[in-house]
Amino acid sequence: MKLTKALMTTSALTLAGTVVWAGGHMADEMTIVSWGGAYSASQQAAYHDPYMAANPGVTIINDESSSEGIAKMRAMNEAGNITWDLVDLEAADAIRACDEGLAIEVDHDADLAAAPDGTSASNDFGDMIVSDCFIPQIVFSTTFGYRTDMVPAGVAPPTGACDVFDLETYPGKRALNRNPIANMEWALLCDGVAYEDIYDLLETDAGQQQAFAKLDTIKDETIWWTAGAETPQLLADGEIFMGSTYNGRLFSLIAEQGQPVGMAWDWQMFDLDGWVIPAGLSDERLARVMDYVNFATDTQRLADQAKYISYGPARMSSAPLVSTHATLGIDMAPHMPTEPGNAENTFVNNYEWWADYRDDLDAKFQSWLAQ
Amino acid sequence: MAEQMLAADGRPLKASLNRALRRQKMRALLLIAPLLLFIMLTFIVPIGQMLFRSVENQIVGDTIPRTVVALGDWDANTDPVPDDAVFSAFAKDLMIAVERKQHTRLGSRLNYETSGISSLFRKSGRRVDDIGEGYTDQFVAFDPAWEDPLTWATLFGDADWITAQAAWDGEGDEPAFVLSDDANEMLPRTADIYAAFAEVIQTENNDSPTEEQPWNVVYLALYEELRTYTGEPNYADLPGGEIIFAAEDAVRDFAPQSVRAAFADIDEDWEDTAVWQTIQTYSPAFTAGYFLNSVDLQKTPGGPAWQPENEQIYLTLFWRTMVMSLTITVSCILLGYPVAWMLANLPARKANLLMILVLLPFWTSLLVRTSAWKVLLQQQGVINDTLVWIGLVADDNRLALINNATGTIIAMTHILLPFMILPLYSVMKTIPPSYLRAAKSLGATNWTAFWRVYFPQSVPGIGAGSILVFILAIGYYITPEIVGGTKGVFISNRIAYHISTSLNWGLAAALGAILLAVVLLLYWAYDRIVGIDNVKLGG
Numbered sequence: 005m006k007l008t009k010a011l012m013t014t015s016a017l018t019l020a021g022t023v024v025w026a027g028g029h030m031a032d033e034m035t036i037v038s039w040g041g042a043y044s045a046s047q048q049a050a051y052h053d054p055y056m057a058a059n060p061g062v063t064i065i066n067d068e069s070s071s072e073g074i075a076k077m078r079a080m081n082e083a084g085n086i087t088w089d090l091v092d093l094e095a096a097d098a099i100r101a102c103d104e105g106l107a108i109e110v111d112h113d114a115d116l117a118a119a120p121d122g123t124s125a126s127n128d129f130g131d132m133i134v135s136d137c138f139i140p141q142i143v144f145s146t147t148f149g150y151r152t153d154m155v156p157a158g159v160a161p162p163t164g165a166c167d168v169f170d171l172e173t174y175p176g177k178r179a180l181n182r183n184p185i186a187n188m189e190w191a192l193l194c195d196g197v198a199y200e201d202i203y204d205l206l207e208t209d210a211g212q213q214q215a216f217a218k219l220d221t222i223k224d225e226t227i228w229w230t231a232g233a234e235t236p237q238l239l240a241d242g243e244i245f246m247g248s249t250y251n252g253r254l255f256s257l258i259a260e261q262g263q264p265v266g267m268a269w270d271w272q273m274f275d276l277d278g279w280v281i282p283a284g285l286s287d288e289r290l291a292r293v294m295d296y297v298n299f300a301t302d303t304q305r306l307a308d309q310a311k312y313i314s315y316g317p318a319r320m321s322s323a324p325l326v327s328t329h330a331t332l333g334i335d336m337a338p339h340m341p342t343e344p345g346n347a348e349n350t351f352v353n354n355y356e357w358w359a360d361y362r363d364d365l366d367a368k369f370q371s372w373l374a375q
Numbered sequence: 376m377a378e379q380m381l382a383a384d385g386r387p388l389k390a391s392l393n394r395a396l397r398r399q400k401m402r403a404l405l406l407i408a409p410l411l412l413f414i415m416l417t418f419i420v421p422i423g424q425m426l427f428r429s430v431e432n433q434i435v436g437d438t439i440p441r442t443v444v445a446l447g448d449w450d451a452n453t454d455p456v457p458d459d460a461v462f463s464a465f466a467k468d469l470m471i472a473v474e475r476k477q478h479t480r481l482g483s484r485l486n487y488e489t490s491g492i493s494s495l496f497r498k499s500g501r502r503v504d505d506i507g508e509g510y511t512d513q514f515v516a517f518d519p520a521w522e523d524p525l526t527w528a529t530l531f532g533d534a535d536w537i538t539a540q541a542a543w544d545g546e547g548d549e550p551a552f553v554l555s556d557d558a559n560e561m562l563p564r565t566a567d568i569y570a571a572f573a574e575v576i577q578t579e580n581n582d583s584p585t586e587e588q589p590w591n592v593v594y595l596a597l598y599e600e601l602r603t604y605t606g607e608p609n610y611a612d613l614p615g616g617e618i619i620f621a622a623e624d625a626v627r628d629f630a631p632q633s634v635r636a637a638f639a640d641i642d643e644d645w646e647d648t649a650v651w652q653t654i655q656t657y658s659p660a661f662t663a664g665y666f667l668n669s670v671d672l673q674k675t676p677g678g679p680a681w682q683p684e685n686e687q688i689y690l691t692l693f694w695r696t697m698v699m700s701l702t703i704t705v706s707c708i709l710l711g712y713p714v715a716w717m718l719a720n721l722p723a724r725k726a727n728l729l730m731i732l733v734l735l736p737f738w739t740s741l742l743v744r745t746s747a748w749k750v751l752l753q754q755q756g757v758i759n760d761t762l763v764w765i766g767l768v769a770d771d772n773r774l775a776l777i778n779n780a781t782g783t784i785i786a787m788t789h790i791l792l793p794f795m796i797l798p799l800y801s802v803m804k805t806i807p808p809s810y811l812r813a814a815k816s817l818g819a820t821n822w823t824a825f826w827r828v829y830f831p832q833s834v835p836g837i838g839a840g841s842i843l844v845f846i847l848a849i850g851y852y853i854t855p856e857i858v859g860g861t862k863g864v865f866i867s868n869r870i871a872y873h874i875s876t877s878l879n880w881g882l883a884a885a886l887g888a889i890l891l892a893v894v895l896l897l898y899w900a901y902d903r904i905v906g907i908d909n910v911k912l913g914g
Binding site for chain 1: 477479480482483487490491494497687749753756778856857860861874875876877
């Protein structure tokens with residue numbers, strides 16, 4: 005304990021020293037944490053490279069730890085040594101980080117750029133601001149892909165989530181996420197529960213049982229995935245007939261790899277991804293991060309990211325600027341989850357509700373899976 | 376008395392010898408000190424800290440101390456919802472916690488026990504500053520001076536602090552608020568919350584208590600204290616105390632405001648017995664709750680009780696982890712023993728080649744190896760394709776070799792096999808081949824010679840390999856996650872979930888502690904049955 009105290013005092017002194025010395029300067033180095041793979045590459049091209057070009061002397065270091073984001077943020081926070089400057093998290097995790105005091109609150113209007121037509125940032129992002137700590141970036145969705153060559157003859161291809169439960173029309177294995185989020189909602193919805201009653205019903209034992217009973221009908225035919233890359237692999241190998249995953253993964257499977265896979269968009273589950281700023285940064289590092297975030301979340305930059313990956317920009321003003329894919333040259337709009345044709349029936353992840361019930365339902369879900 | 380033996384320098388020989396010995400020991404200790412320190416700092420201390428979390432529960436008492444005290448003698452059986460005094464204490468605690476941004480953290484903590492508390496705290500945190508506003512309005516209506524921050528600062532601030540604060544020019548550090556002893560004695564409850572207010576205003580908001588009107592809950596506290604006033608003490612002794620003296624009469628005519636009703640208005644769940652029971656049950660600084668949760672029990676006011684059946688999972692997982700780890704260990708022995716025997720008995724050149732093949736998997740990434748198993752084992756995979764091609768398996772009835780327990784056992788046996796082969800090999804290498812020849816020359820059959828002569832000598836290698844493989848298997852996480860499906864995951868997968876997703880580190884620590892205890896227990900049992908001296912990693 006004494007040692008910890010000594011360490012903390014030293015770092016506090018160093019910190020105080022830097023602040024005085026910096027006198028309002030910005031740090032030259034930033035560690036930005038994201039998900040890796042194609043997603044990080046799209047951020048590199050749309051945000052990091054232009055920012056570094058505009059600010060010579062600034063280095064951005066990529067860290068691909070977002071899947072362990074909040075756990076590591078908490079560990080850093082407890083150790084009093086924050087090595088990350090900006091973290092890309094899903095909205096649910098961002099809410100958790102905010103609750104735990106691991107991320108700082110931002111004033112969206114003051115800290116972020118307004119839209120080109122002058123609309124304030126908070127209005128431009130609208131409902132996407134699900135937490136005071138959360139700076140929205142993209143809208144993605146969990147949706148379904150199916151093997152076009154495995155659709156039985158004389159049957160119309162599946163169109164959405166409820167076809168997963170229809171084993172008679174569409175025999176074959178399925179793949180679903182190994183956690184309750186989205187699956188429970190789909191189960192109730194496809195069991196005939198009205199959209200607006202779902203979360204109220206899920207709070208009750210009867211509602212949970214109804215959802216599990218519906219899932220029971222396909223349990224033996226389902227492979228439960230934990231990583232977003234699993235469903236695309238299972239589809240490519242013909243292991244499953246249809247499965248859920250993130251829409252960007254399906255896009256690359258279809259458009260980039262040319263697999264015989266189709267999209268079933270109906271009742272896709274919308275989800276958000278965005279930045280949070282860790283609590284406890286020094287003034288100079290915070291100033292640099294704020295400057296970067298202001299740049300990287302403006303209308304043009306968010307639209308630019310859609311050139312590289314098929315996730316929808318979180319700003320309303322960015323939508324009209326979405327153009328074609330950077331290398332394939334295809335029009336990106338039809339592949340966006342937010343495209344009106346794809347978004348006829350959608351679900352929006354009810355973050356507040358899941359923050360309350362996730363642990364409880366997850367225990368029940370895992371227990372159900374283990375039976 | 377016999378004369379003491381003396382050393383050359385005239386000291387008693389015994390003391391001199393002892394000193395030399397002590398010095399030697401010290402030197403030895405100093406030599407290993409760097410390693411000892413390193414292990415302490417990087418291993419023992421962090422593990423200790425992590426395990427400590429499994430019982431630590433200070434967050435409740437630290438965040439809402441007044442409520443914990445007030446809840447002390449609440450009995451849910453006689454009174455389903457606590458009285459106004461508890462709600463009033465909670466309003467003050469929550470107000471402070473909100474300003475310090477600690478209330479959502481407590482909400483998440485309690486949500487692990489009762490679903491819904493997380494959003495209850497978040498929601499109430501947004502509106503708690505309105506609680507007590509009715510009293511604020513009545514105090515101000517009675518005498519507008521109550522609106523003036525200075526009135527309060529004068530009443531409750533220490534004289535020296537007031538002077539220092541008045542002299543402070545806004546540069547440098549603001550003088551930290553000091554509570555006046557008189558006010559603390561005469562109005563202890565109001566002084567307590569006002570001091571908290573002043574501290575928060577200075578530290579969190581960088582404002583001055585002399586410029587900020589107190590929170591509504593401070594007025595609430597003052598009302599409560601004056602309402603029960605019995606004529607003592609004499610408030611006129613306080614600096615500016617006349618105003619309290621005057622208010623003391625007036626509060627009798629104030630319209631009472633129910634704090635409980637105010638909370639119920641924010642969310643009806645505040646009148647739910649379960650919420651208050653959870654807070655009460657988890658008030659102490661240390662709790663057995665995490666350990667109970669990790670064996671499918673829960674902490675209730677009436678003692679431990681089973682979790683509802685549809686939430687029980689951990690005992691199943693512990694049991695499955697044990698059984699599967701044992702299966703993997705046995706498979707490793709069966710597969711590894713012949714390989715080790717060949718390694719030990721082939722000519723050196725061939726043995727070396729074989730050794731490289733054994734070690735090769737060590738040099739490839741674990742993830743690559745596990746993913747390779749996916750390609751091999753899946754229903755459209757290489758093994759199933761081959762079996763269908765041979766005709767052993769029907770095309771529409773392919774074997775399920777992955778995403779279940781079978782997948783985990785196959786992949787993990789492969790990954791852990793070298794840990795069995797290497798100790799076996801190094802023990803077998805030391806068994807002289809002449810023993811077997813001698814046994815045969817004395818008339819033993821091949822089997823008898825092996826079973827009675829060779830095998831007993833290789834048992835220490837089996838012991839060492841088994842301990843290694845079993846202990847590694849029991850804590851495995853990534854392979855079961857990828858190939859285990861739902862029936863082939865281990866307890867470590869749940870620990871990982873609680874560490875990185877739910878952030879319930881207390882429960883993760885408790886699960887980890889139990890796992891550690893089980894391993895130590897098995898180790899002890901192994902020592903009693905087989906004897907740990909019988910384990911050899913090499914000649």
